[in-house]
Amino acid sequence: MPYEAPTHSVERSLRATLGARIVAGIDEVGRGAWAGPVTACAAVTGLRRPPEGLTDSKLLTVKRRTVMAEQLTGWVTDHALGHASPEEIDELGMTAALRLAAVRALEGLSVVPDAIILDGKHDYLGNPWQVRTVIKGDQSCVSVAAASVIAKVYRDARMAELGMEYAAFGFADNAGYPSPVHRAALEAWGPTPYHRLSWAYLDSLPRWRHLKKVRQIIDEADEAEQLGFDF
Template identity: 75%
Template sequence: MPYQPPTHSVERSLRATTGAKVVAGVDEVGRGAWAGPVTVCAAVTGLRRPPEGLTDSKLLTPKRRLVLARELESWVTAYALGEASPEEIDAQGMTAALRLAATRALEALPVRPDAVILDGKHDYLGEPWKVRTVIKGDQSCVAVAAASVIAKVRRDTQMAQLGDGHTDFGFCDNAGYPSPVHRAALERLGPTPYHRLSWAYLDALPQWQHLKRPRLVAEAVRENALEARGQLGFDF
């Protein structure tokens, strides 16, 4: 399928229908990882023409993603990042952790957005934010695509730095996501301080199951229901 650049159509619609003057695109990375934080970027781009080749971060090579992220950081009108730690994910569940990270990013912007374009189908932000969810927004909306690239590069860099002290886990390559190297290291060494201890990967590691923390019941039921309907997307 030929490359289709993202546009400002959703942002223009929000401006026309709600009177929003400042619209932020929001995207997350790290939701499906075993280790590390979940990271959210909020980006405000205005209606300017985006850098060439902008799209969902997962569709870019690591080299191109890094170059584009550097360009975007000076091109966007404003951006900010927020994250929720593994401890917060374990204690509150992923939906609450996403809300926490996104709120931190949005509140760190120099100007409060009048509306938010959120990638995906599920609105994990809620009030008081005025949210428009867009499936595959990281491919179709300029601000969301910009947020996607910046968030991905920042988190990958962070995970590579964490990996310096835990080289067996391959964080430089897998960024804390499932991989054969990651699984083998877990079997031998057990989880690091950066691992999520409520995650199901521990169920397959009997020697480390004593470390597992119980998942929030409501969170587990909601995610199981979403997964059954094919609505729960994990990005890499």
Template identity: 80%
Template sequence: MPYEPPTHSVERSLRATLGARTVVGVDEVGRGAWAGPVTVCAAVTGLRRPPEGLTDSKLISVKRRTALARVLVGWVTSYALGHASPEEIDRLGMTASLRLAAVRALEALPVRPDAVILDGKHDYLGGPWRVRTVIKGDQSCVAVAAASVIAKVHRDGMMAEIGAGHARFCFADNAGYPSPVHRAALEELGPTPHHRLSWSYLDALPRWQHLKKVRIPDGGGEQLGLEF
């Protein structure tokens, strides 16, 4: 399906309006998975012409995405990855976990960005960074598209490695996301140590519902309780 290639228009706008010399694109992968971490990539690209075929990672075949990621890690000015574990997702919730992973990625960059382009309409990052949210930024912004591809390929590789010890779950194929094979393995074997135990998939698995965790606000923050 034809698509418009991403541009540097948002990066140029941030340079012009904020004087931002270093602009970083940020995108996440793994938000809707049942298992595995949520992963965030922060990528700095400058204003160079991007590699051919760059767009949102979900629009590219696995083969092309993998090849493109190999090109991108050498093409970007710099990039870094951050993760929030299933345990952190269960304890903190997804929004706070996204921020945690994004902060880890941003703080791992060799330079501190002057502005951040965040994919989507919700700013889950906040201060002290100056954030510009862009809906479908992974399709329209070069830096965000680059972050999208690098994050997806890296997390898929992580899940394939995890899957080597849990063959029935086929993590190499589904990356921890819902699938018929994944659900069948859960019904028979129950969650692995890599599953998110606060996710609603457990509601449909009576045999394993006793493992479900819920976050209970207690005034000073949130803590885990067991749902029986």
């Protein structure tokens, strides 16, 4: 399917309006999964021409995405990954877990960005960062698209590693997201140590619902995530 290649227009705008010389794009993966961490990547790309074919990771085949990630890690000016564990997601909720993962990614950079572009419409970072949110930023902004690909490939590889330990769950194929194989394994074996125990999938598993951890406050976005939606 044809798509418009991402540009540096938002990065240039932040440079012009805020004087931001260093702009980091952030994207995350794993938000709607039942198992595994939520992973964020912060990528600094400058204003150089990106590798041909760069776009949102979800629009690339597995093979093309893997090749693109290899290209990007040598092309970006700087990048770092941050993660929030299933335990942290259960304890904090998804919004706070996203912030934790993103902050860890930002702290992993060798430089402190002057401004940040977040994919989506919600600013889950807040102060003290200068944040610009961009809906479908992973398709329109070079730095966010780069972060999208790097984060997706890294997390998929990590979930495939976990799949060798828990083969019945199909993590190599579903990356911890809802799937028939994943649900069948949950019904038979119950959640692994890598599952999120505050998610609503446990409500439909009579043998295992007693394991569910209930937080006192769940915002609307978290409820949507627990139903398995990936934004």
